[in-house]
Structures are given as C-alpha cells and as structure tokens.
C-alpha cells in the first residue's frame with residue numbers, strides 16, 4: 110500500500126529542511142507519493158491568504174503531512190493545519206545526543222502537549238488602543254483525550270507513568286480542571302502520575318532533568334517548556350515533533366523559520382529528519398524509522414555538523430551524510 114504525504118515547507122528554513130526530509134524518505138524507496146502545498150508569509154503576501162483552502166484540504170485528506178516552519182503567520186498556518194488533522198496532542202521528544210555539546214547531556218524527555226486549546230484557542234481581543242484580552246479555554250473532553258493518549262503512550266513501555274505540569278495554584282479553574290481530569294483518567298487506567306507547578310518545572314528541569322521523563326502539559330506550557338528543554342540538549346535544531354490525530358498526523362520540527370540564517374543553506378535538518386522518522390513509525394514502518402533515527406544519531410555523533418552545532422557543514426552535507434548511512 111502506498112501512502113500520500115502532504116509536504117508543506119512554509120517559510121524561512123522550513124523551505125530548506127523540509128526538502129531534506131523528503132530526500133531522506135525518498136532514498137528509502139517506499140513508494141510514497143509526495144504532494145506539495147503552499148502556506149505562510151510569502152503566500153499571504155502573494156494571495157492575501159496564509160493558508161489556502163487547497164493546502165488545508167491536502168493536510169485534511171492525506172495520510173500524513175510534513176510541515177516545515179511558520180513565521181509571522183504561525184497563528185493562521187500551524188493552528189489550522191493542526192485542526193485539519195484533528196491533532197489533539199503534540200509529541201515533542203527532547204533528548205541529548207552523544208557527540209553534541211549539551212548543557213545537560215543526561216536529558217531525555219518527552220513532552221505531550223495539549224494541542225487544541227488553552228491560550229492558543231484564538232479568543233483574543235483588542236478592546237481599545239491600550240487594552241487587550243485573551244480567553245483561555247480548557248475543557249474536560251480535550252484534557253481526557255490527551256490523558257488517554259498519555260496513558261497509551263506509557264503503557265507497556267519503560268516509562269514509569271508521567272508528570273503533569275500545570276499552574277493550578279493560580280489558574281484554579283482552567284489548570285485545575287486540566288490537572289484533575291488528567292489525573293483521574295490516569296487513575297482509571299492504573300497509570301502512576303506525579304505533578305509539578307510549571308514554573309518550578311522550568312527550574313528543576315535545568316538543575317536535574319533526570320527526575321523527569323514523560324511530561325503532560327497544557328498547550329502554551331508545552332510549547333515554552335519544550336523550547337526550554339531544547340536549550341539543555343544543544344538547541345532547537347534537535348527537537349522533532351508529531352501532531353497526532355485520530356486518522357492522520359502532521360510532523361514538524363519544533364523550531365521556527367530562523368530568519369537570521371534562512372536562505373543560506375546552513376539550517377540543521379536533524380529535527381526535521383527525526384520528525385520524518387516519527388512519520389515512518391506512525392505509518393507502521395518501524396524498521397525504517399529506527400534506521401533513519403540511527404542514521405541521524407550517528408551523523409550527530411560523528412559529524413558533519415551545521416554551524417548551530419559548531420560545524421561548518423551545510424544542510425545538504427548533513428542530509429547526504431544521513432542518507433549515506435542508511
């Protein structure tokens with residue numbers, strides 16, 4: 110059976126790392142059909158729309174999507190694309206790889222981020238020139254869906270339950286509901302949990318990341334805390350992610366468009382290529398997924414490295430090195 114994969118590079122270095130991931134997938138000769146879609150700031154400038162309907166429909170109908178990066182139009186691109194795949198969880202592994210000069214080489218975390226609501230639900234208003242508001246939405250159903258995924262994710266694995274990061278001592282209603290719902294689903298499934306206030310987590314994870322493993326968090330917290338963890342493992346160029354829905358999924362690096370290096374051919378493709386490995390695993394190609402992950406890990410261990418990791422290799426050099434190892 111062949112699979113149709115949407116390829117939406119977006120803006121900035123998304124235009125460089127997404128083709129790199131496609132090259133790696135193509136080198137496996139699995140017969141995937143890649144269909145390209147446009148989205149982002151450049152398309153908005155041209156057409157007035159950051160996410161043309163046909164790109165939304167593409168993500169909503171293909172088996173999986175490879176997305177690159179969104180810049181100023183992130184709210185109009187990545188949020189609706191996640192909605193197109195009905196993605197209720199963003200899986201963000203943050204792992205230190207051998208050979209990389211990491212601040213905390215012992216880091217090995219997975220963030221399971223609520224992906225549909227919180228402050229990213231889009232209920233923002235400008236009441237007057239100097240007053241703006243934002244409504245934060247947390248529902249039992251979205252928290253339950255995330256918690257059920259988290260329970261499945263850790264069941265029968267080496268993961269010993271999960272940690273719930275929240276701020277329920279201040280946001281009593283919203284994070285209170287989130288924490289209580291996630292905890293209750295975990296209890297019903299016989300999964301152990303502990304909890305931590307998200308601000309305290311930020312300190313503790315820097316001082317001793319090994320005390321955490323799988324971390325379940327509300328939307329904004331998951332976005333921010335995983336970027337913080339990227340700082341512990343060697344930078345944003347190393348964090349992949351999977352946006353999982355019931356019938357399809359979207360895979361993107363955690364990093365954004367990196368306008369400072371966009372167009373120079375120097376972006377680190379590792380996060381995007383590991384995201385492609387997550388796509389392979391999602392579609393059931395476990396052996397190929399492991400092979401791609403190992404090829405990236407060995408490239409990170411032995412080089413070549415892009416400038417963000419202290420080297421002078423190009424995106425193309427690193428991509429070729431990964432493909433050579435497959």
Ligand code: GGG
Pocket residue numbers: 176177178179180183187332361362363364365366
């Ligand atoms: N590839 C990820 C990306 O484009 N990140 C930009 C961004 O602002 N993301 C917000 C989010 O992940 O919710």
